[in-house]
Amino acid sequence: MVTPVKEDTELVTINIDGKDYQVPKGGNLVDMAKWVAGNDIPVFCYHPKMDPVGMCRMCLIELGGVARDRATGDIQYNDDGTPQIRWFPKLQTACTQTVNDGMYIKTNTEQVKEGRESVIEFLLTSHPLDCPICDKGGECPLQNLTMAHGNGVSRMYFDDKMHLNKHYPLGDLIYLDRERCIQCARCIRFQDEIVGDDVLAFHERGRRLQIITNSDPGFDTYFSGNTTDICPVGALTTGDFRFGARPWELTEVPSISPWDAAGENISLSTRLDRDFGGKAMIKRVMPRQNEYVNEIWISDKTRFGHHFTRSDNRLSKIQIRKGSNFSESTWDSTFKAVAKTLKEANGSVAAIAGGSATNEDLYELAQLVTGLGGDKLGAWSPTHTGADLVAQVGLPEGSNLGELGAGDAILVIASDLEEEVPMWRLRLKTAQDRGAYLVVANGRNTRLEELATEDPNIKGRVVDGAAIRYEAGSAAAVMANLKKSNKDIAKKLADANHLVIVAGAEGLTLEGHRALVQSAANFLIDSGHAGKVNSGLLVPLPGANGMGLHYMGFSPETTQDIAANPPKVLIVLNAEILDDDPTAKTWLSQVDTVITLGYFMDAIARESKFVLPVQTFAERDGSFTNGERRVQRFYTAQGPMGDAIPAWKAVGNIAQAADLGRAKLSAAAVMVAIAKNVAAFEGITYKVLARTERQFPDVGGDDKYYGGNAYQNTGGIGKQIALSGTAKSEKVTVPDALKAGKGEIVLLPTTRLYDRSHMFIPTVMVRSRVSLPFVHLNPKDAKALKLADGDYAEVNYDGGSVRVRAVVSDDVSVGAAVFPRKLTEKATPLVPTVGTITKVTEPAQIEG
Amino acid sequence: MAVIGNKKYSKQIEHHFSKYPDKRSAVMPLLYIAQEEYGWVNDDGIQEVAELCELDPTHVKSIAGFYTMYSEKSKGKYWLQVCTDLSCALRGADEFHKDLKAYLEVEEGGTTDDDLFTVEHVMCLAACDNAPMLQCNFHYMENLDMEKMKAWVEEKRAELQKELDA
Ligand code: SF4
Numbered sequence A: 001m002v003t004p005v006k007e008d009t010e011l012v013t014i015n016i017d018g019k020d021y022q023v024p025k026g027g028n029l030v031d032m033a034k035w036v037a038g039n040d041i042p043v044f045c046y047h048p049k050m051d052p053v054g055m056c057r058m059c060l061i062e063l064g065g066v067a068r069d070r071a072t073g074d075i076q077y078n079d080d081g082t083p084q085i086r087w088f089p090k091l092q093t094a095c096t097q098t099v100n101d102g103m104y105i106k107t108n109t110e111q112v113k114e115g116r117e118s119v120i121e122f123l124l125t126s127h128p129l130d131c132p133i134c135d136k137g138g139e140c141p142l143q144n145l146t147m148a149h150g151n152g153v154s155r156m157y158f159d160d161k162m163h164l165n166k167h168y169p170l171g172d173l174i175y176l177d178r179e180r181c182i183q184c185a186r187c188i189r190f191q192d193e194i195v196g197d198d199v200l201a202f203h204e205r206g207r208r209l210q211i212i213t214n215s216d217p218g219f220d221t222y223f224s225g226n227t228t229d230i231c232p233v234g235a236l237t238t239g240d241f242r243f244g245a246r247p248w249e250l251t252e253v254p255s256i257s258p259w260d261a262a263g264e265n266i267s268l269s270t271r272l273d274r275d276f277g278g279k280a281m282i283k284r285v286m287p288r289q290n291e292y293v294n295e296i297w298i299s300d301k302t303r304f305g306h307h308f309t310r311s312d313n314r315l316s317k318i319q320i321r322k323g324s325n326f327s328e329s330t331w332d333s334t335f336k337a338v339a340k341t342l343k344e345a346n347g348s349v350a351a352i353a354g355g356s357a358t359n360e361d362l363y364e365l366a367q368l369v370t371g372l373g374g375d376k377l378g379a380w381s382p383t384h385t386g387a388d389l390v391a392q393v394g395l396p397e398g399s400n401l402g403e404l405g406a407g408d409a410i411l412v413i414a415s416d417l418e419e420e421v422p423m424w425r426l427r428l429k430t431a432q433d434r435g436a437y438l439v440v441a442n443g444r445n446t447r448l449e450e451l452a453t454e455d456p457n458i459k460g461r462v463v464d465g466a467a468i469r470y471e472a473g474s475a476a477a478v479m480a481n482l483k484k485s486n487k488d489i490a491k492k493l494a495d496a497n498h499l500v501i502v503a504g505a506e507g508l509t510l511e512g513h514r515a516l517v518q519s520a521a522n523f524l525i526d527s528g529h530a531g532k533v534n535s536g537l538l539v540p541l542p543g544a545n546g547m548g549l550h551y552m553g554f555s556p557e558t559t560q561d562i563a564a565n566p567p568k569v570l571i572v573l574n575a576e577i578l579d580d581d582p583t584a585k586t587w588l589s590q591v592d593t594v595i596t597l598g599y600f601m602d603a604i605a606r607e608s609k610f611v612l613p614v615q616t617f618a619e620r621d622g623s624f625t626n627g628e629r630r631v632q633r634f635y636t637a638q639g640p641m642g643d644a645i646p647a648w649k650a651v652g653n654i655a656q657a658a659d660l661g662r663a664k665l666s667a668a669a670v671m672v673a674i675a676k677n678v679a680a681f682e683g684i685t686y687k688v689l690a691r692t693e694r695q696f697p698d699v700g701g702d703d704k705y706y707g708g709n710a711y712q713n714t715g716g717i718g719k720q721i722a723l724s725g726t727a728k729s730e731k732v733t734v735p736d737a738l739k740a741g742k743g744e745i746v747l748l749p750t751t752r753l754y755d756r757s758h759m760f761i762p763t764v765m766v767r768s769r770v771s772l773p774f775v776h777l778n779p780k781d782a783k784a785l786k787l788a789d790g791d792y793a794e795v796n797y798d799g800g801s802v803r804v805r806a807v808v809s810d811d812v813s814v815g816a817a818v819f820p821r822k823l824t825e826k827a828t829p830l831v832p833t834v835g836t837i838t839k840v841t842e843p844a845q846i847e848g
Numbered sequence B: 001m002a003v004i005g006n007k008k009y010s011k012q013i014e015h016h017f018s019k020y021p022d023k024r025s026a027v028m029p030l031l032y033i034a035q036e037e038y039g040w041v042n043d044d045g046i047q048e049v050a051e052l053c054e055l056d057p058t059h060v061k062s063i064a065g066f067y068t069m070y071s072e073k074s075k076g077k078y079w080l081q082v083c084t085d086l087s088c089a090l091r092g093a094d095e096f097h098k099d100l101k102a103y104l105e106v107e108e109g110g111t112t113d114d115d116l117f118t119v120e121h122v123m124c125l126a127a128c129d130n131a132p133m134l135q136c137n138f139h140y141m142e143n144l145d146m147e148k149m150k151a152w153v154e155e156k157r158a159e160l161q162k163e164l165d166a
């Protein structure tokens, strides 16, 4: 359980309203009063995830302590033998108090009541009181605390209120209402303390105090939406939800982010909506507290990226190819036709599935393929590997990245975490702020590298970190030789109490990534960290269910095998093979029949014989296994799209039509079968996954301040799979890095959080923030190619070519060009490859 | 011109930096330099100070906004702050202030069309004995009357004309 009381925590006794409580020493008084006494001291500026500032004065209490003789230090007693309490003459702010032995507080006296009432009145002197049209209305801490502690009537003249900008765009996604802001600085502090992108500040003072940003780029972090949750009034709203619905019309459905390995817990706020044919529709995405996974934060991609679930491009009908055309069909006849095709393949059947397929989908798919006599189950995309090692030397059960701090160490190698798994980057960066040693190793500069090494004098924080810049593509060699080539760093990592290694695949082939992950595992094993709580290996596997793919038997190496030996019939589930990989068309042409189950009519669907529409995470029940092996379930939230059904159901019915046993009737039933047949899932049921527990800080219940925004976890905190197997430190053969011939250059694909993939592009409001396609070169390489920063360049590679902008700077190493994936509609290299770059002189249209 | 790379200020900037352990601590004196250069703290000035002090421009703006001695509104070349506090008023400063505005044809806080003069009233500048007085770009002009003032204004206007002619 995530609690402030650990085995070794020292307890002290405090007295709240006449009753003694044991609380952990050093805790914050507001948090402790809530945790042990259920006493909700009202707050506005205080937030348990951030340092107290004592700005709003809402938390006033009477504070005292046991009286001691100034000379001797002896406790002074009353005549009746009780210790004398010395009270502060004036009210004190509770949020700035750290509990200590003999602390006495009173929260229910007349003086306290009056203090609270006065602060509320003061905050409302110029508040617009436009709750009827305010998005926060109904879940607003200011509203709630006014009801609880306010006077009920106003002595202020309405005409004297200040009139300020009510629709000030604070970046593309967030709007500020300057009349509503109560100057708590939570948004400022979130950007500063949690994100590390200090772009908000106050301007002016007194009555005219305002939130501003004057930075370039302004308020556009990948976490900006969280400020709208913690803003205690309706001053910050998202462009996505503002004026979209009233909170009390919304049904909160627990869900899981479909985007990346973090598995952020979310709550989908839905209502029956005209805009979606009267069906339940996602109106907004809110974080759901899971202290093990995402605490109370989510990335903007998770928050705003839900639009693809209702996009016009969603596949809503079954499409069956007849010659060069597709015609629609019904499920029953399709199950039969597909089953027939599969049986005729005589066992030459394989499947490739992507990371948005759920555990249930994957299990049923594996059953189908093996039932038909096939044995090849490929994971998409074949860029990342090592899930098997995460299963053995990952973070053990009970680990929590939020507990890393002083004495601990983190190594992030070959990954741009901000772009790949933003929630991990956020949590690891805050771990560094708590004192952990953070090392970022990459062939180029990344946001996390900047954070790991920023001058501590400037930010005023103790930053313990280091950066290792290596030659492009040499990550595996660097990891394997860390103890020799970076002795001091390696020692510090090995000596740390806890060590987490994040091993990405940037700049690496699949073989190279295998070598890197094995080397990282070796390091953890050799240093004795393997198997220790809060230590272990993480791999930013693409998609929400990369570990699920592993546990259900899908591997990227098999994908390579499938490509090398194409089967007669290939089943593709949620894998945009042709859009992702320009070389795939070569081997796919040797496959007789492709059966695709997906969300969109993408390139592979267009080449398929059968195209079956399946449901996204929003429309169905299911579960994902996140990068820390936590199995987490999500619930049906949104109304169905056309004829789409869950993939497990489609696959199960195909199997039934192929006489391979009866189709299961529910996702829960599939999980029962998984628990029976997949060792790692033993004991896991939907009921187990739905288990919740009290979490610290307690943001749920009926407190009136930060509990307003659907944070509380009622859908389950999931279950982490125990480590299995006994990985040994193994000798690693590092494959040679790619070499470019004369006139050629190595292209290193990277991941961008905001891209032009089918799933993300329907999120129109973020489209302007998707980078134009570019290729990033070191000045040395650029010079050889006669390219200058900003030039247009044509990039040629196996399977295609595309025109992009050239970016030239020494943020990337010599010898390779960084070439992000999925920024163009055309497929660009999925894995490192050798290509050419030529300057385009005529004013060319760049693609995007 | 600019603050960065301006010979006029390089010594001063060096001096301010030398006083503090961190560059960021010099933000306030540098903001004065920006204000002197542009007549007010404009966005260019904020950017330059941010760059010099290795701070985020948002924070520089925040500081400029907090202190009233930094002006974030565009000003004429000469920023005339007339003291109209009690002691000065007893010596006719408020009349003087009114007449000056009338002569320059500006409202309180306004700037003349040729962008030369901005007039506003301020509180005691600790020069009561020499009232009426004003502060022109933070330099005192004392023992004033409208005759003196008119002559000075016309002189400045002539200077501008000459510049324009050249
Ligand atoms: S915008 Fe909201 S979070 Fe930011 S200071 Fe104002 S009230 Fe606080």
Ligand code: FES
Pocket (backbone or CB within 6 Å): A042, A043, A044, A045, A046, A053, A054, A055, A056, A057, A058, A059, A060, A093, A094, A095, A096
């Ligand atoms: S001063 Fe304590 S919550 Fe604001």
Ligand code: FES
Pocket (backbone or CB within 6 Å): B083, B084, B085, B086, B087, B088, B089, B123, B124, B125, B126, B127, B128, B129, B131
């Ligand atoms: S009252 Fe005018 S300078 Fe003091």
